[in-house]
Amino acid sequence: MQNTFGFRQTHQNRLHGIRMQVDEFEHPSGAKHFHLTHGGEENAFMVAFRTLPEDDTGVAHILEHTVLCGSRRYPVNDPFFGMLRRSLHTYMNAMTASDWTAYPFATNHRKDYFNLMDVYLDAVFAPRLTALSFAQEGHRLVLSDNDTLSINGVVFNEMKGARDSPTHHLWNHLSAGLFPDTPLRHSSGGEPEAIAQLTHAQLRTFHRRHYCPANALILTCGSIAAQDIQERVAPYLSGAKSVGAARRYERQTPFEAPRSVRTSFPDYGTQTKSMHVLAWVLCPSDDIDQVLAMQLLYSCLLGDSSAPLRRALQRSGLGTRAGLDSLMHEMSDITLTCGLEDVQDPDAVTALIERTLTDLSDNGIDPELIETSLHQFELDQRALDGGGGPWGLDLLLEALPALLYGSDAAARIDTDKALKRLIMRSRDPDWIPQLIRRYLLDNPHRLELHLTPDIQLAEREARRQRRELSQRGKALSPAERERIRRLNRALSQQQEETQDNSVLPTLELSDIRREPTRLPPGSRIKMSTASVYRHSIPANGLVHVSVNLPLGSFDFEELKELHRFTQFADQLGVGEMDYAEWTRRKLANSGGLSTFVDIGPFGIDHAVDCDQNMHGYLRISNWGLRSKHKKVIDLIDEWLGGLRWDEADRILELTVQKHNAMRRSIGRSGHRLAMGQAAAAHHPLSMLRLQCSGLDGIVRWDQFKRDIETPAGMREFAGRMGALQQQLLRAAPRQIGLIGERAAMNSLSQCAEQIAGPAEAELDSAASSYVQLAPPNSWISRLRPSGGPLDSHRGLYAQPQVEDTAWLIPGEVNYCARAIPCPLDERYAFKDAAALHVVAALLNHSHLHRELREKGGAYGGGAGFDSQVGVMLLYSYRDPHLERTLGIFSESLTQLVHEGVSQTDFDEAVIAALGRSESSSTPLSLAQDALHASLWHSPASQRKARRASYFDLDRDYVLAAAETYLLNTSTPSTALLIGNNRTRSQAGKWVSSVREELA
Numbered sequence: 001m002q003n004t005f006g007f008r009q010t011h012q013n014r015l016h017g018i019r020m021q022v023d024e025f026e027h028p029s030g031a032k033h034f035h036l037t038h039g040g041e042e043n044a045f046m047v048a049f050r051t052l053p054e055d056d057t058g059v060a061h062i063l064e065h066t067v068l069c070g071s072r073r074y075p076v077n078d079p080f081f082g083m084l085r086r087s088l089h090t091y092m093n094a095m096t097a098s099d100w101t102a103y104p105f106a107t108n109h110r111k112d113y114f115n116l117m118d119v120y121l122d123a124v125f126a127p128r129l130t131a132l133s134f135a136q137e138g139h140r141l142v143l144s145d146n147d148t149l150s151i152n153g154v155v156f157n158e159m160k161g162a163r164d165s166p167t168h169h170l171w172n173h174l175s176a177g178l179f180p181d182t183p184l185r186h187s188s189g190g191e192p193e194a195i196a197q198l199t200h201a202q203l204r205t206f207h208r209r210h211y212c213p214a215n216a217l218i219l220t221c222g223s224i225a226a227q228d229i230q231e232r233v234a235p236y237l238s239g240a241k242s243v244g245a246a247r248r249y250e251r252q253t254p255f256e257a258p259r260s261v262r263t264s265f266p267d268y269g270t271q272t273k274s275m276h277v278l279a280w281v282l283c284p285s286d287d288i289d290q291v292l293a294m295q296l297l298y299s300c301l302l303g304d305s306s307a308p309l310r311r312a313l314q315r316s317g318l319g320t321r322a323g324l325d326s327l328m329h330e331m332s333d334i335t336l337t338c339g340l341e342d343v344q345d346p347d348a349v350t351a352l353i354e355r356t357l358t359d360l361s362d363n364g365i366d367p368e369l370i371e372t373s374l375h376q377f378e379l380d381q382r383a384l385d386g387g388g389g390p391w392g393l394d395l396l397l398e399a400l401p402a403l404l405y406g407s408d409a410a411a412r413i414d415t416d417k418a419l420k421r422l423i424m425r426s427r428d429p430d431w432i433p434q435l436i437r438r439y440l441l442d443n444p445h446r447l448e449l450h451l452t453p454d455i456q457l458a459e460r461e462a463r464r465q466r467r468e469l470s471q472r473g474k475a476l477s478p479a480e481r482e483r484i485r486r487l488n489r490a491l492s493q494q495q496e497e498t499q500d501n502s503v504l505p506t507l508e509l510s511d512i513r514r515e516p517t518r519l520p521p522g523s524r525i526k527m528s529t530a531s532v533y534r535h536s537i538p539a540n541g542l543v544h545v546s547v548n549l550p551l552g553s554f555d556f557e558e559l560k561e562l563h564r565f566t567q568f569a570d571q572l573g574v575g576e577m578d579y580a581e582w583t584r585r586k587l588a589n590s591g592g593l594s595t596f597v598d599i600g601p602f603g604i605d606h607a608v609d610c611d612q613n614m615h616g617y618l619r620i621s622n623w624g625l626r627s628k629h630k631k632v633i634d635l636i637d638e639w640l641g642g643l644r645w646d647e648a649d650r651i652l653e654l655t656v657q658k659h660n661a662m663r664r665s666i667g668r669s670g671h672r673l674a675m676g677q678a679a680a681a682h683h684p685l686s687m688l689r690l691q692c693s694g695l696d697g698i699v700r701w702d703q704f705k706r707d708i709e710t711p712a713g714m715r716e717f718a719g720r721m722g723a724l725q726q727q728l729l730r731a732a733p734r735q736i737g738l739i740g741e742r743a744a745m746n747s748l749s750q751c752a753e754q755i756a757g758p759a760e761a762e763l764d765s766a767a768s769s770y771v772q773l774a775p776p777n778s779w780i781s782r783l784r785p786s787g788g789p790l791d792s793h794r795g796l797y798a799q800p801q802v803e804d805t806a807w808l809i810p811g812e813v814n815y816c817a818r819a820i821p822c823p824l825d826e827r828y829a830f831k832d833a834a835a836l837h838v839v840a841a842l843l844n845h846s847h848l849h850r851e852l853r854e855k856g857g858a859y860g861g862g863a864g865f866d867s868q869v870g871v872m873l874l875y876s877y878r879d880p881h882l883e884r885t886l887g888i889f890s891e892s893l894t895q896l897v898h899e900g901v902s903q904t905d906f907d908e909a910v911i912a913a914l915g916r917s918e919s920s921s922t923p924l925s926l927a928q929d930a931l932h933a934s935l936w937h938s939p940a941s942q943r944k945a946r947r948a949s950y951f952d953l954d955r956d957y958v959l960a961a962a963e964t965y966l967l968n969t970s971t972p973s974t975a976l977l978i979g980n981n982r983t984r985s986q987a988g989k990w991v992s993s994v995r996e997e998l999a
Contacts, residue, residue, distance in 0.1 A: 004227045005234040007033055017381055017416035018395070019540075023226055024409075029237040030214030033230060034403055036221040036395060036413075041108045041921055042090060043222030044392035045117055045229075047124055048102035048400055051210050052183040052249070057198035058190015059206045061096040062138040062155045064103075066203065067211070068094060069133035071119075072126035076499045077133075078854070079119050085845050085912035086506035087112050090920050091390045098175065098188050098331060099249065100404055101210075104397070106390035108918060109512075113224060115505035117232055124211050125236040132491050134200045136854055140491070141484045149473030151196055152880065157813060158859040159190050161878035164667040164811035164979065166275065169265035170324070170451060174279050177261050177447040178335060179252045193465070213237040217403050221392030249332045249405060252281065258446040262346070266461055267453030268810040268979070274452045276346040277324050277339030278353055281445040285334050286407035288418045292377070294334050296422060297435050298327040299373035300365050301357075302338055304587060305571065306580040307369065309338065312356045315649075319343040320656045330401045336440070339449075341660065346450045354441070361436040370426050372588040377422070379591045379624065381415055382540045385922040462812075462981075495854045502904075507911055509951065516947045517921055519930035519940070525749070528756040530734040532749065533934050536742040537923040543740035543748055544623040544924070545632055547640075547755050548935060549731040550769035551599070551616035556688065558724070559771065562597055562618065563692035564704070565724055569595045571654055573644035582644075589631035590624035593639060599685060599771060600868050600936070614685060615769040617735065617935070618728060626744045633751045640729060640755065645718035652708065659701045666698075666998065670815035670977045671860070671877040677805055677975035678819035683869035695807055695977075699997045732757045737931040739924065804974040804991040808999035811979030813878040816885045820972045822965040823870040834949040835961035836865040836872060837916065841909035842901055842958075843874070847892040852876050856884060863892075872966060882976065882983035886990050897963045906955045914950050 003009070007025040014021050015036075025033040051060035068080035076082060084092065091106040103124060105116045139153035162168050176185040187194075216237070220229050283290050301309040302325045314321050319340030328335045343349055385391050395413050402409035411418060425431055476484070522535040554562060570593055573579040586593055599616035620639065624632040645651075666673065676694035679686035690696050707713040734757040738748050824832050843863040852861030860877035874889045901909070919925065933943070974991060978984050987994055 005230040006238065007226075007230045007234070011410070013410045015410060015414035017414040018384065020221075020395075020414075022410045022414075025226065025230070027213065027234070027237050029216075031216040031218060031233075031237050032403065033218040033220070033226065033233070034396075034399060034409055035219075035226040035229070036392065037223070037226075038221070038392070039223055040392075041223070042106055042390055042392060043108075043110070043113050043224050044091075044104065044106040044220065044390050044396055045113065045120070046102050046104040046217075046219040046393070046396050046400070047120060048100055048217045048219065048404075049124070049210050049215050050099065050249070050404060051096070051101045051188070051206075052099050053186035053188045054183065056187045056191040056194035057202070058155060058159065058187065058195050059198055059203060060101050060210075061159075061189045062134070062195070062198065063203055063207055063211075064094050064096045064101050065137035065155055066129055066133050067123045067127040067207070069137060070128040070130070071122040072128070073122045074119060074503055075128065076501055076503065077494060077497075078499075078849075079123065079504055081845070081849055082499075082501050082504050083116060083119050085841060085908040085915075086504060087116060088507060088512065088911065088915045088918045089116065090918050091393055092116065096188055098184055100400070102397075102400065104393050106393050106920070108921065109507065110224065111511055112507055113222075114232060115507070117229070118505060121233060121236050124216075125213075127207070129200075129204050129207060131200050132487075132494050134203055135487060135491055136495075138198060138203070139196050140487060142488060143473075143481060143484050147473065147481075149469050149476070151192075151469070152857040153195070154853060154857055154859060155190060156192055156195050157857050157878050157880050159195060160192050160880075161667060161811065161813045161859060162189065163192065163266075164268050164813070165664065166265065166267070166451075166453065167664070170275055170277070170449075173261065173263070173265075173449055173451060174277070174335075174337065174447065177259065177449060178279055178281050178445070179333075182250045182252050184252075184331070217400070219396040219399060219403070221396055251284070251332060252445075254281070255445040257444050258448065260448040260450075262450040262452075264452045264454035264457055266458035267455045268458050268812065273320075273342030274344075274346075274450065275322070275324060275339065275341050276319065276343040276349045276450045277337050277448075278350060279335060279337040279447045279449065280440060280443050282334040282336055282439045282443070284405075285329050285332060285401060286405050288408065288411040288415065289421060291329050291334065291412070292415060292418050292422045293425070293435060294329065294336070294439070295327060295377070296370070296373055296426065297432060297439070298336055299376065300369050300432060301360070301436075303373060303376075304583050306584040306587075308360060308365075309353065309356050311580060312352060313338070313340055313349075314653060316340075316349075316352055318345060318349050318352065320653070320660065322657065322660055332401075332405045343450070346448075350448055357436055357440050361433045361441060363433075364429055365432045367429070368584065368588065370432065372584060374419075374423055374426065375588060375625075376591075377415075377419055379542070381419060382542055382625070383591075384540050385920070385924045390920045391922055492855065495850055506908070509907060509910060512911070512914060514948060514951055516917075516940075516943045517926070519933060520923070520926055522927070522930055522934070524934070527736070527749075527753055529732050529758060530736050530756040532736045532738060532752060532756075533931050534738045534745055534749065535927040535930055536745055537739060537927050539626070539739065539741050539744075539924070541626050541741075542623060543626050543629045543632060543738070543744055544621070544928075545629075545636065545739075545748070545752070546619055546621040546737040546931070547636055548598075548617040548619050548735040548737070549728050550733070550735075551597075551618060551731070551771050552769050553727060553731065554616070554771060556684070558727075559597070559599070559616070559688055560691055561720060561724055563688075565721055566595045566597055566618070567658055568651060568654060568721075569639075569643065572647055572650060574638050575641060575644075578644065579647060579650050586635055589628050590622050590635055593620065593622045593635055595620050599688070614771050615936075616771040617769055618731075626740060629740070629744060629748050630751045633748075633755060637754050642725060643721070645721045645725075648708075648711075648714045648718075651714070651717075655701070655705050655708065659698075659705055662693075662698045662701055663998070666809050666977070667811055670809070671817065671875045674815045674817035674975045674977050675819065675873045675875050677807070678817040678973045679866065679869060679871045679873060681803070681973040682819060682821035682871050686869050686871065695995075695998070702997075730758065735935055737928075737935075739927045739931070803993050805993045805995060806976040806978055806987040806991040807995050807997075808984065809977045809979050810999070813880060814882050814885075814980050814983060815875070815877060815977040816879060816882065816889070817873060817875045817975045818886070818889045818972050819975075820872040820874075820966050821870060822865070822872050824867075830946050830949040831952065831957070832961055832965075833865070833867045834913065834946075835953055835958045836965060837867070837913040838906075838909045838950070838953060838958050839863075839896070839962045839966070840865045840872065841912040842896055842905065842962075843892050845909065845912070846901065846905060847895055848874065848888065851888045851892070852879070852885060856881050856888075858885070861885075880980060880983075882978065882980070883986045883989065886974065893962070893966050897959060897967055900959060901955060903955065906958065909958075910950055910953060914947075917947070 011024040322341035399409040680690035858879035
């Protein structure tokens with residue numbers, strides 16, 4: 001076996017199922033290197049450590065943040081965020097799981113790869129871990145001008161926001177209940193009260209024990225040779241001190257009898273009902289055959305709406321399904337959970353689950369259901385892409401648990417052989433019933449958990465925290481007060497210091513190709529009235545089919561109805577089949593049909609003429625095995641034939657689920673909701689988004705739920721949806737996309753004739769993809785351009801008075817947003833859009849990150865330019881402040897324009913803006929991009945001009961664009977989501993409307 005830079009090769013395997021080679025190495029320090037080789041452009045990297053929590057202080061989580069605040073080679077305050085603007089990464093992050101911490105990234109550029117690797121390695125093995133970094137990222141005491149004591153810190157505020165989510169409490173109770181004698185009983189992210197008890201010394205000790213070579217795993221994937229990577233890694237392993245291996249995993253002693261926990265959780269007004277689940281520890285996760293067996297068991301019981309246990313729960317009337325079902329195989333033991341929300345009779349739910357499992361154990365599982373599950377396993381194995389993210393990182397994250405827990409990582413990611421063994425075992429009709437009996441019915445390691453929301457508990461906790469802080473503040477001696485103030489002054493001074501970021505590695509503009517990524521050529525044929533776009537790629541035996549229906553006959557109100565239509569479109573029955581029969585047929589023959597409403601500017605991707613340039617399609621997509629390509633197309637044809645809008649009970653059930661999911665999304669996506677509210681004042685597409693999936697959309701779902709609870713309301717809704725489906729059926733000319741291997745294309749094209757749409761004689765002459773976005777009594781009245789490339793009044797819409805809005809929401813943190821309209825002139829759209837993307841990068845890195853996160857303690861914040869609707873957006877996420885943040889939004893704009901930027905900062909902003917367009921370039925994703933470019937009339941010359949515009953910018957043009965668009969000619973709008981009671985009184989200074997429907 002090879003031995004390079006101290007690494008000794010221990011294993012080598014060819015993974016035929018994913019067309020890769022795996023090599024495993026070990027270093028004398030104890031570090032291990034897992035490397036996947038493939039010929040693609042994208043390379044991925046991850047360094048990971050076992051980090052078993054010992055309490056709820058979130059030390060591993062705070063350490064994850066703090067190691068990225070400067071290191072030996074890169075002694076600047078924030079090298080991680082510094083690299084965000086010096087890199088063309090396709091992914092860059094750090095994450096803390098229940099018992100491990102990882103630092104992953106991916107990029108398409110070799111130089112960028114080694115730049116990021118150097119920064120990551122220096123961060124984890126040689127961090128500064130200063131007291132000030134701990135105070136900023138973890139927690140610190142703060143004394144206000146009137147001597148009021150409070151606690152601030154990035155992770156502290158992040159976890160206050162996380163605590164707003166009911167599922168946060170559910171999973172914490174599940175972990176503690178299933179693994180009460182192991183570190184998994186603790187919250188690795190941290191609970192705010194415990195976070196405030198963590199000391200800087202404890203943080204440094206945890207790093208010394210866990211971030212040592214003996215506890216390190218290096219995982220890499222791509223075309224860069226393992227030896228080239230090891231050359232950069234080896235010095236850190238040889239130079240770092242190991243204090244002995246970190247704690248090994250402790251397996252929970254199996255329970256002798258099932259346990260039951262019934263308790264409450266603090267409810268911050270989320271309208272979440274009680275939750276009742278059963279959860280089992282099934283078996284260790286170190287055997288791929290067991291992992292696949294448990295996945296098959298879960299799929300047969302709960303995998304989709306046709307699965308018997310899921311169907312029994314959904315139809316029981318004992319509660320609502322709320323996404324509480326799960327199979328977790330990423331930890332040392334596999335767990336299975338199922339249950340319902342809004343449960344009044346928990347004993348009845350438990351009895352139903354036990355009764356259903358007993359029946360399945362006694363009478364067996366439908367063989368068709370097993371075959372459908374196995375078919376889905378094969379599709380997952382064949383899909384050689386990351387579902388939109390870096391595929392290499394997906395594989396590394398799948399391998400990581402096996403490496404951590406000492407099992408075969410190669411078998412974990414290439415399941416071909418194990419899948420064949422699974423198929424053989426599943427042919428025994430008694431096998432899955434035996435699994436049900438052994439791992440569920442007769443398994444004593446079970447937890448019954450019933451959680452009830454308690455608003456009084458939340459209020460009591462809040463009062464207790466305020467009382468304790470008040471008492472603590474009164475007890476402070478003058479010397480202690482001075483120490484608190486001195487620490488905050490020192491931190492503020494550090495945050496204000498100009499950093500020498502030249503020590504960080506960087507890409508230069510000369511390192512970046514001026515040409516856009518070349519899209520694969522395709523062919524176009526006519527079929528009836530449809531255009532068919534065909535792309536041949538190495539697809540590993542898969543085909544992908546899409547039908548795009550033009551929406552030119554839809555007005556604004558109908559587009560809102562169409563959005564609601566798509567929320568049900570893949571979850572109802574079709575034709576004569578009910579939803580369970582349709583689901584089984586669909587998954588037995590394909591990867592799953594999906595629908596998506598795609599509306600945007602035609603020809604270019606910028607909002608240059610919203611009343612004449614917006615086009616839209618409803619996309620129906622399906623994919624599957626090449627051997628089942630006719631079935632893949634048949635399913636689309638059947639779906640087009642008509643959904644079962646007569647399934648009233650199913651529609652009601654889905655409505656409750658979707659409404660609950662939207663309510664729960666507020667804490668997770670509050671910044672996006674706030675930005676959507678702010679942007680709606682400036683463009684009809686933003687208004688459509690707000691009313692469909694934004695804050696207004698949540699309120700509308702609540703009203704819709706009440707409307708269809710009556711038989712008359714349900715009939716009226718079903719009638720509207722049926723008429724809308726007929727309108728879609730007539731929509732033409734259709735645009736069809738076919739992606740697959742060359743050998744499959746002729747047969748695929750022949751089968752596609754059945755979905756080509758109406759013949760020429762039946763074609764509605766008015767059909768097109770141009771959509772009438774202007775709502776009734778719209779403000780859209782375009783002013784024509786009258787001057788040069790930066791004319792201060794060009795391209796604005798005549799607007800009504802902009803109403804700034806605050807929404808009161810459950811929780812303890814805030815989300816702030818401001819939207820500034822920047823409608824572009826078509827003559828300068830590419831260059832001005834590029835300039836505004838660079839402005840957003842400058843705002844992020846020159847002001848907003850420092851003020852909102854480092855100083856203010858918000859978990860996140862920044863700026864972004866939405867070129868589709870021509871709006872600059874500024875936002876904060878899980879923010880303890882309100883008035884301060886809105887002031888920072890205003891200051892950031894004037895500071896940028898009046899103080900200017902250095903050439904270095906400008907170049908980095910251009911690189912960061914270019915990085916927005918970087919993505920994983922798998923054959924499938926490139927073919928899909930090519931199809932989209934054809935559909936939206938975006939030729940190669942246009943994509944080339946768009947990318948070249950970034951290289952043609954200079955500082956003066958960008959700053960002039962910032963002044964013209966953001967300071968001189970625009971009426972901004974503000975949106976606030978206020979959860980923090982202490983800041984609610986400030987809302988009236990900034991908004992004219994306060995809404996309480998979500999409070």
